[in-house]
Amino acid sequence: MREEISHIIAGGADQRQTLLGSYDPRATAIVLLCYLIAMLSLPVTYLGDLVVMGCWVMIGAAMGEVGFGTIFRRVAMILPLLLLIGAFNPIIDRTPIGSIAGITLTRGWLTFGALLLRGLLAVAAVTVVTEAIGFTALCNALRRLGLPRILTELLLFVYRYLFVIVGEAEDMQRARLARSGGRRGLPLRVWAGVTGTLLVRSVDRAERIYGAMLARGYRGRMPERRAQQRWQWRDTLYLFTATLLPVATAIIKPIHQLSV
Amino acid sequence: MSHHYLELRNVGYNYPSGARALSGISFRIHHGQRVALVGANGAGKSSLLQLLCGLLLPTEGEIIVGGVKVGKRTLRRIRQTVGIVFQNPDDQLIMPTVEDEIAFGPRNMDLPEEEVARLTDWALEQTSTTHLRHRAPYTLSGGEKKSVAIASVLAMEPSVVLMDEPSASLDPRARRLMMEQVERFCHTTIIASHDLPLVERLCPRTLILHRGRLVADGATKQLLGDQKLMEECELL
Ligand SMILES: Nc1ncnc2c1ncn2[C@@H]1O[C@H](COP(=O)(O)OP(=O)(O)O)[C@@H](O)[C@H]1O
Numbered sequence: 383m384r385e386e387i388s389h390i391i392a393g394g395a396d397q398r399q400t401l402l403g404s405y406d407p408r409a410t411a412i413v414l415l416c417y418l419i420a421m422l423s424l425p426v427t428y429l430g431d432l433v434v435m436g437c438w439v440m441i442g443a444a445m446g447e448v449g450f451g452t453i454f455r456r457v458a459m460i461l462p463l464l465l466l467i468g469a470f471n472p473i474i475d476r477t478p479i480g481s482i483a484g485i486t487l488t489r490g491w492l493t494f495g496a497l498l499l500r501g502l503l504a505v506a507a508v509t510v511v512t513e514a515i516g517f518t519a520l521c522n523a524l525r526r527l528g529l530p531r532i533l534t535e536l537l538l539f540v541y542r543y544l545f546v547i548v549g550e551a552e553d554m555q556r557a558r559l560a561r562s563g564g565r566r567g568l569p570l571r572v573w574a575g576v577t578g579t580l581l582v583r584s585v586d587r588a589e590r591i592y593g594a595m596l597a598r599g600y601r602g603r604m605p606e607r608r609a610q611q612r613w614q615w616r617d618t619l620y621l622f623t624a625t626l627l628p629v630a631t632a633i634i635k636p637i638h639q640l641s642v
Numbered sequence: 643m644s645h646h647y648l649e650l651r652n653v654g655y656n657y658p659s660g661a662r663a664l665s666g667i668s669f670r671i672h673h674g675q676r677v678a679l680v681g682a683n684g685a686g687k688s689s690l691l692q693l694l695c696g697l698l699l700p701t702e703g704e705i706i707v708g709g710v711k712v713g714k715r716t717l718r719r720i721r722q723t724v725g726i727v728f729q730n731p732d733d734q735l736i737m738p739t740v741e742d743e744i745a746f747g748p749r750n751m752d753l754p755e756e757e758v759a760r761l762t763d764w765a766l767e768q769t770s771t772t773h774l775r776h777r778a779p780y781t782l783s784g785g786e787k788k789s790v791a792i793a794s795v796l797a798m799e800p801s802v803v804l805m806d807e808p809s810a811s812l813d814p815r816a817r818r819l820m821m822e823q824v825e826r827f828c829h830t831t832i833i834a835s836h837d838l839p840l841v842e843r844l845c846p847r848t849l850i851l852h853r854g855r856l857v858a859d860g861a862t863k864q865l866l867g868d869q870k871l872m873e874e875c876e877l878l
């Protein structure tokens with residue numbers, strides 16, 4: 383986990399040798415955006431379409447040579463948050479919509495499942511892209527596409543700091559377990575103190591990282607290789623195919639009819 | 643007297659929280675000198691190094707590096723002149739590959755890409771890390787991380803190199819290799835440490851800090867041999 387976090391803080395892998403990494407990052411950025419929009423715009427109950435959407439992510443993972451282990455670990459970090467958001471659906475919406483093997487399926491459970499699936503697919507898609515081309519490259523591509531620099535630099539920082547916090551939390555959790563004598567829970571009173579310490583530690587670490595960047599001449603923009611990739615024909619081809627598939631999945635009727 | 647030297651005149655520093663870290667520090671260091679900054683934990687070594695590279699600005703007195711006074715307006719120049727190797731390389735290594743890590747500084751200086759490549763190759767060679775160039779920094783061993791952190795500072799061709807506790811958390815072999823690297827430096831170097839054998843081997847001159855004050859400045863052999871002084875400064 384420690385390594386995973388350092389890896390994320392460093393902005394993801396740098397595997398330019400993969401097929402996905404060989405295309406212009408701008409093309410991949412557009413593909414990712416189109417995929418996310420198409421996938422998230424699907425009504426929550428279209429489970430069949432979501433499964434097809436999952437296939438596109440898997441193809442992306444294969445092209446970027448991103449291991450399923452990496453995707454699962456990243457998804458596992460976000461899962462608690464998704465569970466928290468979706469947990470009320472089954473309780474609120476108890477309309478029965480059918481039954482499988484004698485168990486009644488309610489609408490709430492269905493939307494809960496679809497919400498979970500969509501969240502997981504989004505995290506998986508972002509993971510595939512950041513692993514294959516790196517988060518820094520992704521942000522630079524967005525900037526070259528016209529997103530203001532202030533936004534892309536902000537994105538980079540928020541992304542890093544988020545994981546700095548997760549990393550510090552990991553360390554503290556380990557330190558606590560080492561001295562807890564097997565007790566797992568933590569009294570509420572202690573929780574407050576721990577949360578405070580976590581924030582202070584994260585700010586300290588983030589400050590040291592920022593100081594180290596300043597000391598090496600950082601002036602508010604991440605440096606990038608000057609020699610930038612030229613847009614080629616194969617990039618255009620890739621862009622069209624890769625955006626068409628998820629968009630088509632979201633709008634073509636016959637696939638909808640496969641849904642529950 | 644050479645152009646590049648460091649001078650502190652009556653420097654003091656208070657942290658915004660009000661904690662007094664340093665007071666009344668004055669000394670001069672000439673070009674190419676290697677100087678140790680020795681002191682117990684909390685003596686103010688790290689704070690002083692951060693003042694010297696412009697990460698903190700003195701609340702009293704002045705710091706002059708190579709004829710330029712450290713201040714808000716000269717920060718860019720100071721940071722190119724003075725490089726700092728942090729105590730914990732994990733705070734310093736932030737790029738996806740060793741190569742990009744080392745090129746981070748030169749690219750920030752807006753150098754042309756051929757020049758960046760030349761500096762990167764040179765820094766890799768200087769620190770014997772050429773074989774690591776495509777690795778991700780966070781997968782390296784502690785000693786390798788330290789070498790890459792040093793390379794990333796050397797690549798900016800600073801005149802002054804500051805090192806904060808360079809031997810902390812290194813195993814004996816990594817520590818020896820690191821010392822051999824430092825011995826090859828031709829830079830003005832300031833090493834903050836309480837690793838006394840290291841100080842003795844690398845630095846002919848030593849400054850001793852105690853509770854934010856400079857209490858001694860002289861030949862390393864002489865100061866480290868002074869039993870009474872060392873005890874008073876909580877170094878024995
Ligand atoms: N960020 C900070 N805020 C407030 N006080 C600090 C901070 N960093 C260090 N200090 C205080 O300044 C003094 C010197 O610390 P430092 O320079 O880290 O010493 P050293 O590196 O010699 O161990 C200590 O008393 C320490 O508590």
Ligand SMILES: [Mg+2]
Nearest residue numbers: 687688689806
């Ligand atoms: Mg220190």
